[in-house]
Amino acid sequence: MSSHHPEERWVAVDNYGYSHLHPKSSTEPSNDALEYALRNTAKEGLPDIAVSPLQGKFLKIQAQLVRAKSILEVGTLGGYSTIWLASSSPDVKVVSVEVNDHHAEVARANIANAGFGDRVEVKHGPGVDVIPRIAEEVKQGKRGKLDLVFIDADKENNWNYVDLAIGISHPGTLIIVDNVVRQGLLAQADTGNSRVEGARRVVEKVGQDERLDGLVLQTVGEKSYDGFLIAIVK
Numbered sequence: 001m002s003s004h005h006p007e008e009r010w011v012a013v014d015n016y017g018y019s020h021l022h023p024k025s026s027t028e029p030s031n032d033a034l035e036y037a038l039r040n041t042a043k044e045g046l047p048d049i050a051v052s053p054l055q056g057k058f059l060k061i062q063a064q065l066v067r068a069k070s071i072l073e074v075g076t077l078g079g080y081s082t083i084w085l086a087s088s089s090p091d092v093k094v095v096s097v098e099v100n101d102h103h104a105e106v107a108r109a110n111i112a113n114a115g116f117g118d119r120v121e122v123k124h125g126p127g128v129d130v131i132p133r134i135a136e137e138v139k140q141g142k143r144g145k146l147d148l149v150f151i152d153a154d155k156e157n158n159w160n161y162v163d164l165a166i167g168i169s170h171p172g173t174l175i176i177v178d179n180v181v182r183q184g185l186l187a188q189a190d191t192g193n194s195r196v197e198g199a200r201r202v203v204e205k206v207g208q209d210e211r212l213d214g215l216v217l218q219t220v221g222e223k224s225y226d227g228f229l230i231a232i233v234k
Contacts, residue, residue, distance in 0.1 A: 004183060004224055005224060006220070006221065006222050006223065006224040006225075007220070010220045010221050010222065010224075011221070011222045013221070014052060014053070014054050014221045014222045015222075017054055018053045018054050018057075021054075021057070022053065022057055028087040029083050029084060029086075029087040029114055029116075030114070033083060033113060033114035033115070034053065034056075034080070034083065034114075036110065036113055036114075037078060037079060037080050037083060037110035037113070037114065038050070038078075038080060040078070040106065040109065040110055040113075041077070041078030041079075041080065041106060041110065044078070044102070044106045046077060046078050046102075046103055046106060047077075049077065050077055050078060050080040050081060051080065051081045051084075051152070051178065051223070052221055052222045052223050054221065055081075055219070055221070055223065056080065056081055056083075056084035057084065059081060059084050059085055059150060059176070060084045060085065060087055060088045061088075062148065062174060062176065063085055063088035063089070063092065063147075063148050064088050064089065065174075066147050066148055066172065066173075066174050067089075067147070068085075068088060068089065068092055068147035068148040068174075069089065069091060069092055069093065069144060069147055070092075070093055070143060070144040070145065070146050070147050070148075071085050071088075071092060071093070071094040071095070071146070071147065071148045071149070071150070072094075072095055072096075072097075072131070072134065072146050072148075072149045072150070072165060072168075073085060073094060073095070073096040073097065073149075073150045073151075073152070074096075074097050074127045074131070074149075074150070074151045074152065074153045074161045075096075075097070075098065075127075075151065075152040075153030075154075076096040076097065076098035076103060076104060076107045076122055077098070077103055077107065077152075078103065078106050078107050078110055079096070079106070079107030079108070079110040079111045079114075079120075079122070080110070081150065081152065082094060082096045082107060082111055082116075082120055082122075083110065083111060083114045083116060085148075085150065086111065086114070086116035086119045086120050087114075087116065092119055093119060093120075093121075093143075093144075094116075094119060094120045094121070095120075095121045095123060095134060095143070096120060096121070096122050096123070097122075097123050097125065097127045097130045097131065097134075097153075098122055098123070098124055099124075099125060099126050099127070099153070099154075101124055104122050104123075104124045107122050108122050127153055127154075127157060127160075127161050127164075128157060128160055128161075128164070131161065131164040131165065132164065134168065135164065135167055135168045138168040139168075145168055145169060145170045145173070146165060146168050146169045146170075146173050147170075147172075147173055147174070148173065148174045148175075148176070149161075149162075149165045149169070149173065149174070149175045149176065150176050150178070151165075151175070151176065151177045151178065152177075152178040152179065154198075155179060155194070155195035155196075155198035155199055156194050156195065156197070156198040157198065158177055158180070158198045158199065158201065158202035158229075159198070159201050159202040159205045159206075161177075162175055162177065162202060162205070162206065162212075162231070163205075166209075166211055166212070166233060169233045170233065171233055171234055172232065172233065173232070173233040174230070174231075174232055175212070175214075175229075175230070175231045175232070175233070176228055176229070176230050176231075177202055177228065177229040177230075177231075178226075178228055179195075179199070179226050179227075180199040180202065180203060180216060180226075180227055180228065180229045181199075181216065181218050181219070181225065181226045181227030182195065182196050182199055182226060183224070183225050183226070184225065185199075186199050186200060186203065186216070186227075199229075202229060203216060203229055206229065206231050210234070211233060211234055212231045212232070212233060212234065213231065213232050213234060214229055214230060214231030214232070215229075215230055215231075216228070216229055216230075217229075217230055
């Protein structure tokens with residue numbers, strides 16, 4: 001599994017599973033809205049690095065399992081994962097942070113097209129600057145404490161985002177960090193790759209932090225070989 005390209009059988013299983021478990025007749029989010037988001041994201045020149053459809057549904061189900069009403073997403077891109085999270089409940093509120101202004105505008109359009117504009121707020125700016133402002137709004141009672149956090153942004157700041165989010169979370173808050181396995185490089189020290197180093201740092205810091213309990217879940221599929229760090233606030 002050292003290749004950066006997915007094996008055909010992994011993609012075939014993704015396609016088979018998705019076709020049966022999120023059929024055209026499914027409710028939210030509609031496949032039409034999801035496909036529009038992907039097309040528009042590509043048309044606007046954004047990179048093809050969003051979660052896969054089944055990973056998106058994984059996020060939706062995690063949000064439903066913790067009965068999330070307040071979700072923080074770090075790394076909006078074109079809003080594809082945001083749409084999945086926003087579909088988890090009629091009364092969920094998602095605040096998504098995106099450093100790139102053009103990406104944020106594309107995401108807002110995709111989210112509005114999906115019908116979730118009233119559930120999602122896309123904030124533009126670096127996560128390390130925006131999250132403290134969100135934290136202040138939580139302290140002022142303008143937002144509820146976080147029920148779920150999804151981090152899929154610059155990997156070097158993975159731990160900084162987790163640490164900031166813990167301060168506005170509660171016992172039972174679920175934190176998911178994407179792309180930590182990195183083709184298995186997670187287990188290798190001294191790669192010289194800052195993204196791998198960021199993944200290793202967040203895994204090691206979570207393991208050392210008495211506020212958290214976590215695991216690494218490896219995945220294969222159309223996004224090749226990678227995985228999530230999944231942690232819960234104690």
